[in-house]
Amino acid sequence: MKVIRWLLGRIILLLNFLFSPKSLKRSENEQKAIDEAMAQLQLYQFAACPFCVKVRRAAKRLSLPLETKDAKQAQWEQELITGGGQRKVPCLRIENHNGEVEWMYESNDIIAYLEKRFA
Numbered sequence: 001m002k003v004i005r006w007l008l009g010r011i012i013l014l015l016n017f018l019f020s021p022k023s024l025k026r027s028e029n030e031q032k033a034i035d036e037a038m039a040q041l042q043l044y045q046f047a048a049c050p051f052c053v054k055v056r057r058a059a060k061r062l063s064l065p066l067e068t069k070d071a072k073q074a075q076w077e078q079e080l081i082t083g084g085g086q087r088k089v090p091c092l093r094i095e096n097h098n099g100e101v102e103w104m105y106e107s108n109d110i111i112a113y114l115e116k117r118f119a
């Protein structure tokens with residue numbers, strides 16, 4: 001079972017690489033503002049999780065430099081559980097202007113959030 005899951009993960013990564021989405025083009029200034037805003041967001045994820053791949057593809061489509069933290073690493077896993085409350089990925093950590101932190105689970109919700117804010 002573990003081998004099959006590993007194999008499926010590699011296939012997902014390969015397909016994602018081969019059919020990488022096109023990135024949105026913005027003016028230099030617009031992209032700079034987006035890059036700054038993105039510094040407040042981090043995606044807790046597993047590299048080969050299909051839901052995480054889906055979110056990363058949406059970020060690429062929108063030209064968002066989304067920082068990722070691999071929740072298989074003990075440090076990020078612990079941060080995710082402590083902050084978000086669940087060991088589930090993908091999870092987007094959002095730091096608001098007032099310093100408040102929101103932990104958003106569910107790939108569809110994360111993608112909808114990124115599209116609403118940055119599309």
Ligand SMILES: N[C@@H](CCC(=O)N[C@@H](CS)C(=O)NCC(=O)O)C(=O)O
Nearest residue numbers: 049050051087088089090106107108
């Ligand atoms: N409905 C969720 C599904 C997320 C999900 O099932 N994630 C799996 C990894 S692919 C997970 O975190 N499982 C918990 C674990 O492996 O401990 C979404 O769309 O984000």
